[in-house]
Amino acid sequence: MSEQTTHPTTTPAARSGPDTDQTTERASSFSLDIDRRNVRDAVRGYLDRLRSGEPGALPSVLGLLVLGVIFYLVSDRFLSANNIGNLPGQGAYIAIIALGLVFVLLLGEIDLAAGTTGGICAGAAAQALASHGLRHGIPGAGALYWIVIVAMVAAAGLGFYLRAITGPVIVLIGVVITLTGLDSRPVFAIIFAVALGAAVGIFSGWLVASVGIPSFIVTLALFLAWQGLLLFLLNSQPIGTNGYPLWYGLAHDNMSPFWSWVFTIAVVGGYLAYTIFKSLRAQAKGLAADTMQLVLVRGLLIAVVAIVITALANQNRNTNQFKVINGLPWALTIPVMLMIVCTIALTKTTWGRHLFATGGNAEAARRAGIDVVHIKVTAFTICSAFGALGGVFLASNTGGAQLDLGSGNILLFAVAAAVIGGTSLFGGRGRPRDAIIGALVIVIIPNGIGLRPSLPASYQNLITGAVLLVAAAVDALSRRRSASR
Amino acid sequence: MADPILEVRGLNKSFGPVHVLHDVDLTVYPGQVTALVGDNGAGKSTLVKTIAGINSLDSGEILFEGAPVTISDPSDAAKLGIEFVYQDLALADNLDITQNMFLGREIRRFGFMADGEMERKARETLTGLSVRTVSSVRQVVANLSGGQRQTVAIAKAVLWNSRIVFLDEPTAALGVAQTRQVLDLVRRLADQGLGVLLISHNMNDVMEVADRVVALYLGRVAAEVETKNSSVTEIVELITTGRSGNLGLAPATANESI
Ligand SMILES: Nc1ncnc2c1ncn2[C@@H]1O[C@H](COP(=O)(O)OP(=O)(O)OP(=O)(O)O)[C@@H](O)[C@H]1O
Ligand SMILES: [Mg+2]
Numbered sequence: 001m002s003e004q005t006t007h008p009t010t011t012p013a014a015r016s017g018p019d020t021d022q023t024t025e026r027a028s029s030f031s032l033d034i035d036r037r038n039v040r041d042a043v044r045g046y047l048d049r050l051r052s053g054e055p056g057a058l059p060s061v062l063g064l065l066v067l068g069v070i071f072y073l074v075s076d077r078f079l080s081a082n083n084i085g086n087l088p089g090q091g092a093y094i095a096i097i098a099l100g101l102v103f104v105l106l107l108g109e110i111d112l113a114a115g116t117t118g119g120i121c122a123g124a125a126a127q128a129l130a131s132h133g134l135r136h137g138i139p140g141a142g143a144l145y146w147i148v149i150v151a152m153v154a155a156a157g158l159g160f161y162l163r164a165i166t167g168p169v170i171v172l173i174g175v176v177i178t179l180t181g182l183d184s185r186p187v188f189a190i191i192f193a194v195a196l197g198a199a200v201g202i203f204s205g206w207l208v209a210s211v212g213i214p215s216f217i218v219t220l221a222l223f224l225a226w227q228g229l230l231l232f233l234l235n236s237q238p239i240g241t242n243g244y245p246l247w248y249g250l251a252h253d254n255m256s257p258f259w260s261w262v263f264t265i266a267v268v269g270g271y272l273a274y275t276i277f278k279s280l281r282a283q284a285k286g287l288a289a290d291t292m293q294l295v296l297v298r299g300l301l302i303a304v305v306a307i308v309i310t311a312l313a314n315q316n317r318n319t320n321q322f323k324v325i326n327g328l329p330w331a332l333t334i335p336v337m338l339m340i341v342c343t344i345a346l347t348k349t350t351w352g353r354h355l356f357a358t359g360g361n362a363e364a365a366r367r368a369g370i371d372v373v374h375i376k377v378t379a380f381t382i383c384s385a386f387g388a389l390g391g392v393f394l395a396s397n398t399g400g401a402q403l404d405l406g407s408g409n410i411l412l413f414a415v416a417a418a419v420i421g422g423t424s425l426f427g428g429r430g431r432p433r434d435a436i437i438g439a440l441v442i443v444i445i446p447n448g449i450g451l452r453p454s455l456p457a458s459y460q461n462l463i464t465g466a467v468l469l470v471a472a473a474v475d476a477l478s479r480r481r482s483a484s485r
Numbered sequence: 486m487a488d489p490i491l492e493v494r495g496l497n498k499s500f501g502p503v504h505v506l507h508d509v510d511l512t513v514y515p516g517q518v519t520a521l522v523g524d525n526g527a528g529k530s531t532l533v534k535t536i537a538g539i540n541s542l543d544s545g546e547i548l549f550e551g552a553p554v555t556i557s558d559p560s561d562a563a564k565l566g567i568e569f570v571y572q573d574l575a576l577a578d579n580l581d582i583t584q585n586m587f588l589g590r591e592i593r594r595f596g597f598m599a600d601g602e603m604e605r606k607a608r609e610t611l612t613g614l615s616v617r618t619v620s621s622v623r624q625v626v627a628n629l630s631g632g633q634r635q636t637v638a639i640a641k642a643v644l645w646n647s648r649i650v651f652l653d654e655p656t657a658a659l660g661v662a663q664t665r666q667v668l669d670l671v672r673r674l675a676d677q678g679l680g681v682l683l684i685s686h687n688m689n690d691v692m693e694v695a696d697r698v699v700a701l702y703l704g705r706v707a708a709e710v711e712t713k714n715s716s717v718t719e720i721v722e723l724i725t726t727g728r729s730g731n732l733g734l735a736p737a738t739a740n741e742s743i
Pocket of ligand 2: 531
């Protein structure tokens with residue numbers, strides 16, 4: 001897929017249409033930078049961008065609304081607080097795997113193994129808890145433990161050699177955790193799972209970026225291999241995780257109403273403060289910026305939605321009266337926090353900029369002095385580490401490490417989530433936000449169908465497939481429009 | 486005339502048994518456009534790549550402001566203030582103009598990118614080059630015309646207080662109006678005191694924008710002429726036969742090369 005990262009339509013010859021220069025001539029001298037964008041311009045600009053092939057979040061949000069209406073007609077329980085409150089727990093693992101995939105998709109690569117990597121990582125963590133620390137040996141496959149340790153140390157060394165730092169350090173932390181037996185405690189077992197994921201990512205990133213095997217093949221091989229490895233790790237016995245409150249809580253527990261408000265106020269307040277500050281400073285310095293009006297309208301919209309959601313979430317939503325369920329689910333707040341961190345990493349750091357550049361034109365990135373191999377390895381490392389965390393959330397949601405944990409359609413659903421959200425498979429275009437919105441679309445389909453027992457489950461994949469196709473068609477059509485301009 | 490900013494003396498370059506460049510001398514003056522012309526395969530790109538440090542040189546020396554320098558990779562050249570605009574431009578289409586101009590050399594504050602500062606500098610650079618065809622430095626490069634893309638690539642090269650800019654066929658894929666813009670830009674670079682080396686196959690462009698012309702014939706410098714004392718016919722003759730009147734390679738050398 002990396003061969004297609006260069007947009008086919010952007011060769012100079014294809015772009016030098018007869019009237020291009022007159023129009024730009026009239027626009028002249030940064031006129032767009034000097035005029036401040038107010039709400040009307042922003043709306044018009046947004047419509048222009050829609051028409052010119054950057055639909056942004058619109059298709060996925062529209063899709064979400066349409067599906068919401070359909071399922072409301074299917075069952076009035078769909079919009080009940082209880083049901084909505086369950087959605088994050090059911091979809092967090094897809095959101096997290098998709099978040100990681102965004103980094104790889106931005107490069108125009110793919111990681112088919114993110115799901116099964118999550119399987120082996122969560123499986124190893126579950127085994128660590130069940131057998132009171134992995135260092136006692138994996139039941140039925142004692143030597144496997146040392147193979148895993150050697151592989152992790154080797155992956156860390158490889159990571160350092162490829163000039164990565166954070167990834168290999170996390171891998172080594174994981175090694176220390178398991179060698180000291182800390183992995184018999186849930187928190188550390190989960191950290192170990194993430195470290196194991198990072199090790200896998202360094203390895204597959206190296207195979208793709210340095211050895212030069214197409215990522216499709218590398219990760220297809222791992223997708224298959226990890227399904228076998230998982231059986232060894234679990235000694236062919238599913239391991240339940242509901243007995244560990246922390247693990248169970250990831251997909252089922254909520255923040256207290258107080259902390260829910262703290263979370264919402266911190267996120268919304270931080271967003272407002274940042275955008276307002278940025279707009280003020282940019283205007284003071286004469287930079288391209290949105291007007292205060294636009295910043296406020298957008299910020300208030302987000303604030304209102306967030307506050308309404310928090311207020312509703314803080315009501316008791318349990319249908320049985322003996323236990324109160326309220327607050328924002330951890331399965332919502334953790335992915336949102338990860339999304340914020342990912343967004344900052346991608347848009348505010350040079351590493352993120354270089355990742356976009358590599359995905360847009362690897363040759364240009366190389367000539368600009370960017371270490372393309374390093375960028376690719378780090379992206380795969382992040383993807384696999386997020387896959388591992390996704391596997392942990394999946395196990396939490398389904399009650400434990402099953403023998404097929406992370407396999408099947410899971411990875412494909414995560415890819416679909418990223419694409420439905422607006423991330424391009426050709427590289428260079430995508431946002432962490434896409435993963436979250438797309439995952440919501442993916443998860444409400446089985447949820448909605450499940451509410452009407454008379455509807456066969458076979459509708460689930462049918463509808464998901466149709467939604468994905470529509471999303472991909474929107475993407476393709478808008479790109480073709482932007483190409484034919 | 487000012488002192489040369491870059492001098493190449495007696496440069497030889499072979500690829501295995503193929504001797505591509507023979508004792509090439511080349512001088513670039515600040516404030517002047519030096520055109521490098523020659524037929525396909527004459528060795529123009531090889532010469533530029535050798536100066537850029539992409540190819541190693543077999544013998545000969547490179548003087549920067551009179552002092553000998555060794556350039557073993559493109560970053561050495563960048564440190565001296567020598568920038569190269571390759572024909573295939575190498576811009577990331579999904580990034581905007583500012584982001585492309587600063588790619589690989591982003592300005593940072595407290596570990597994060599200083600986008601505002603980069604945007605301001607990008608605009609200053611484009612303004613300094615009297616570029617009027619770009620409406621926003623926040624425009625994505627994919628949406629630019631060929632001429633605008635070329636402009637961005639050139640602006641990127643001069644952003645870094647560069648002293649010399651090498652341009653490999655910057656107008657090859659452009660229409661009439663856009664060629665005009667790029668040639669004007671090339672001229673302005675020289676007027677601002679940079680040394681400019683322009684590779685081109687278009688003799689009209691060369692006559693119009695260049696101060697001096699170096700004609701390469703089968704890896705040898707056939708002649709170096711001033712455009713105001715020369716003509717298209719003479720230069721074309723130098724390119725195709727290696728000599729013109731009493732200018733150029735001695736008949737023996739010219740024939741021997743073939
Ligand atoms: N890496 C290489 N290995 C072997 N021969 C090479 C190599 N690079 C260039 N050459 C040879 O050197 C000669 C000069 O090539 P060069 O690309 O410099 O020509 P040019 O003057 O730039 O031509 P054009 O106008 O077509 O761009 C050619 O005969 C070419 O085959
Ligand atoms: Mg050439």
